[in-house]
Amino acid sequence: MSRASPPDITEETSSSIIEPYEYYYPAHSVPSTSPSKITEETSSSSIELHEYYDLAHSIPSTSLETPSIHRRRTRGIKPNQAVVLSLNFPVPSAIKNAVEEKYRMQGKNEEFLYLRYTAITAKPDDFTLKGGYDLRPRFYNRAIEHLVCVTYHNEDKTLLSRTLVSLFQNIKQVHESKQKFWKAGGPAWQKILVCIVMDGIEHCDENVLDILAVMGVYKHNIRGSSVHGVPTTAHLFEITTQLVVNEKQQLIRPKEDSDDTIPPMQLMLCLKEQNAGKINSHRWIFNAFGRQLNPELVVTIDTGTYLDSKALLNLWKAFYDDHSLAGACGSLHVDLGESFREDVFPNLMNPIVATQNFEYEVASQLERAMEASTGYLSVLPGAFSGYRYRAVTGKPLSEYFCGDSAMRDEPDSKASKDVYTLNRFLGDDRVLAFEIVVNPGQHWHTDLVSNAEAYTDVPSNTTDFINQRRRWLNGAFAATIYSCRMFLRLPKTTHNIFRQALLLVQLLHNILALVLAWFSLSGFLLTVFVVNDISGNPPEGSQAKGFPFGSATPIVNAVIQVIYIATIVLQFILALGSRPKHEVVSYVTSFAVFAVIQAYMMMNLIYLTVRLLDFRLRDDGGNNYVFINEYFSDVGWLTVLVTAISVFGVYIAAGILALSPWHLFTSWAQYLFISSSYTNILNIFAFSNVNDVSWGLKTGKKESTQTPAANKEICQVPDSRSEFEEVKLDEDMEDIDRMFEETVRRALQPYERTTPPKTEGTKAKFMKFRSRLVAAYIFSNFLVCIIVLDQTFQGFYTLGDPYWHKIWFFRIWMWGNSSLYLLKCAGMIWYRVRVLFYWCLYRVCGSRRDKSLEFHLSQC
Known part of the structure; x- marks a missing residue:
């Protein structure tokens, strides 16, 4: 299936077409304006934001290098005794100007004007209030309904941009929903938090960081390597923004005073120091951030997944209407592209892509539909799935995180190191799905939400295809054997007789398939x-x-x-x-x-x-x-x-x-x-x-990039705890805008895929x-x-x-x-x-939560 593409907007039509977003090409033909016009004093004026971003391509490269950057004013910051460093950095003027006044009135002004940076020195399980760590949504006393986790490994900036644009569209649909739930207790956008978890600095693409810096959720040269001599394990950035760059490197901003404008997005970026795998990224979401925010629903999305505009809303409805639903996935489709001639037809002519297209459709229409009838989906794809947070806490998550490579090195760890168990956790999306259903003393089930659709990228060559299926097949093989052995835990659950009989039928199906x-x-x-x-x-x-x-x-x-x-x-x-x-x-x-x-x-x-x-x-x-x-x-x-x-x-x-x-x-x-x-x-x-x-890398991805190392001068801490840190905090706004201008220039450059040097295989x-x-x-x-x-x-x-x-x-x-x-x-x-x-029943009752539903069911 192909997804709908945003309309192409040229100079003649851009002012007449009304869309949820405005698209600005990195055009060179727009007259440049002076950088001095974009200052803190002009932030409240009517200056057009696109003029500022076109400036990044209209000014010669030498014009950005000539002015010298002033020495930043600094002041001493003394962390608390828990070795927690949390700072607020002012965002560039262009990001300030992009926020509409009505949303500033709804939220806290600080969340739009300051980027909050926290240097984390603790493990995910130790990221607690007692340890001195806090998050903005909790500090603002907001009830998070959706905690959306976007896992990133080494994908390029086009894939991440595609995912973020689709999330903006989904937040807009939720914000405009007529459900009474989303209207109560504050604006709907304040109940959704998006967190990007990057799996290690080493494999991170610097172009991706530029995209995030344009959105305001990242700032170069502020990452600290240590705090009071304690090495940092992750870097956390928090911002609320209305800016995003799409996969064509076009800047998208809201329209002023338009009903089609996008609402703000509460965005967090967790940049881990070391590559520790996808399960470790989920550990940061569930055990670190989830414990503080206590969300109702945690949604996992892979970078590159493009959600349908109502995917999140439809997924939420399934959980809202079914109290015993613990996990669900949407219908995944292969993203064949936008244009039939340029994208769809060539992809279908590629037998590798066409085969996966058929496989994905059959998986959603036949295999997962069959498993949904028994209440146990053997796999909840990490590309797009949702979990009820209180249903997975406890034993399901503890069993799931035994596959975290970082936990194997911890003392008193229960994580197994044998090859069979390690292969089982290659199928990580199967482990948690099984543990939910057989959780002792519970009767949770999983389901397929067919109207929550998402599109994902797939391998287009034999090398990536074989490497991906190696991980999938070995993970599925080990996980299936484990689930067949552990089905003896089924009597310890509180599932009814009918459900247990269906699960036994599925067990026989799995054994025969194996x-x-x-x-x-x-x-x-x-x-x-x-x-x-x-x-x-x-x-x-x-x-x-x-x-x-x-x-x-x-x-x-x-x-x-x-x-x-x-x-x-x-x-x-x-x-x-x-x-x-x-x-x-x-x-x-x-x-x-x-x-x-x-x-x-x-x-x-x-x-x-x-x-x-x-x-x-x-x-x-x-x-x-x-x-x-x-x-x-x-x-x-x-x-x-x-x-x-x-x-x-x-x-x-x-x-x-x-x-x-x-x-x-x-x-x-x-x-x-x-x-x-x-x-x-x-x-x-x-x-x-x-x-x-191992999980491996896609071809065309660099195994190590030139991502800037942590800036020791910015967060340099003397050995003595009695002394102060010297932290760049009160920066000159003109310098901020000039550095941001240069970042925009890099972020909006067309993406060129690079071929990494050939290296030998792993041991x-x-x-x-x-x-x-x-x-x-x-x-x-x-x-x-x-x-x-x-x-x-x-x-x-x-x-x-x-x-x-x-x-x-x-x-x-x-x-x-x-x-x-x-x-x-x-x-x-x-x-x-x-x-x-x-x-x-929906047509009669309006919702499965309607009080008259029991009557209708009893009549049936």
Whole structure:
């Protein structure tokens, strides 16, 4: 799916189009104004803000370097005994002027005019009021309903800008909501707090910091390396702003006195000193900031996710109407772009992107819908999910944070360091989802909110795709085994009998899916070999010719079998001996080989189906294909019919019931050709690299950037606690504006992707576990192939000759996969019926919280 794009605004139309935001291109044609006009004294005048930002591109670079920056006035600051340093820095005049007067009256004037900086020297669990730390929303006594966490690792500024723009749009929708809840207790924007958590300074893109500085939530050269000799663990910046830069590097500001203007956003930036992983970032949100703010709902969003304008509001409604809902996720779609010709069509022509587009749509329409019918979503994607804060506190979060790499080094830590557990926490979005449902003494459940939509970026090349799926597959594999083992905790919960029965059905579904996934390597190989052999090698005495090359077909099939097996062996060699970024050509070739073989097999399946119909419907010449009818009869007509309906019909039914079948026309074909590579390439690479428990980096991302180091002069603290710090605090406004002007220049520059220098892979760990897992995976699948294909095994089994080995294989394989699809279809239908039922109740009651709801339910 593609998301709607903001209208392009030119000089002729910018004054006539009314949109929620104004877009200003970094144009060079606008006449420049003097920097001296933008001073503190003119902040209340009617100067246009866009003139100031165009100034960053209209003034030659030398004009910013000529004026000397005055020596800043300094004064001593003595931190409290808890080694907490918190300072307020005045924001540039342009940011002050962007705030509308009506919002200054609603909020505290200080939050718009001063950037609050806190040098944190404590761990997330020690970020408490008792320790001397405080947050502006708590200080202002605001009840935070939404705490939105945006996790950042090393993404570029376009992805972060896209996410922040969508959050502004969502806050606007919440602010304009007619719900009485949002009208009571102050403006709606004061109940939403957005926190960007950056996972380490080392991987942070300096261009991203420039974007944040333009918004006012970051200031260069004020980060302190230590306070009273205690190293800082994180840097916290707080501001309330109405400025944002979109992904096209256009500045967006509110329109004065317009109904379409954007409300302010309470924004925090937590810049961690060290890279500690995504779970550690969530630890800062839940354990540090969440404990002080006590929000009702915590929403996790990955950088690059673009939310639909009503996504947050629809997600909140689900929690507001269901008191027992602990976690929920929205419908995730692949962001195919804005323009069909320039973005959507090229993306759909990329089989990697198109395949993921189909996969994401099926996941939302079928798989998560089925899981929602049982009350347990096996995965709550970090790209867009919500948690009720009081439901996850306690055991769920304590179990979840055992995967924090920073906790493993802490004394008395319960975090396990074995390879199985570390792989389980690669699927971090699965761990917390499971712990919520099996929390002892509780009856929380999770759900899918299908009308809360979001768009996310996906890998577009084989290297990123393989690396991402390595983490996903190993995390899902370990987490699924853990959930199957720990389902014995289910009786300790207070779920009703009906819910527990549904959860047991889902347990059986997960076990069956795990077994089929394990043997999928042999399943694909046997399906290709047997189908090609039936169509290309008719029995002796038959007048039928081999398809599609006549008498030469057996030779062609033999060559295909050799190429297939050789490519499988190549995958193990590549996975064990190299990295995807070093073997791009080999992996692209492997994807192409399996796609061609898949297409060849599908052609043979179509041929066999046509010949079978000819045999059943026609008398002339039908006896030539009696052997095809024998295969069909021995496998069972019901088996073949159910498999065909479940494999193809379930996707169609899910798309129609969700009123979104377009992926079936645009991406299904690409998925069919790539599907065999999911097993033959992705699974093999994942198991062969189970020893790698890192998250990895995307290609095109710098592993270390030139992010400025912490400024020791600004927050330099003598060794003696009796002395004072020298802190740059009372800065000259003219210097502030001049430095900010230079930052704007850098932030609004078009983004150019850089190619990082090639480096060697990470060190191999847990080789013993990997060797055993890969050996078990290879030999178990190899044994299945030998039993089905090799005639020497027929004397050891009661299945008959090798012909019946093949028949029984197809029976088991087809019924196993059909059972999974039918279970998903049944759960999906139940979910859609439930959604329709509650929609009808909404029409009658207005809300599930309506007092008359119990009456209507009792009548039903």
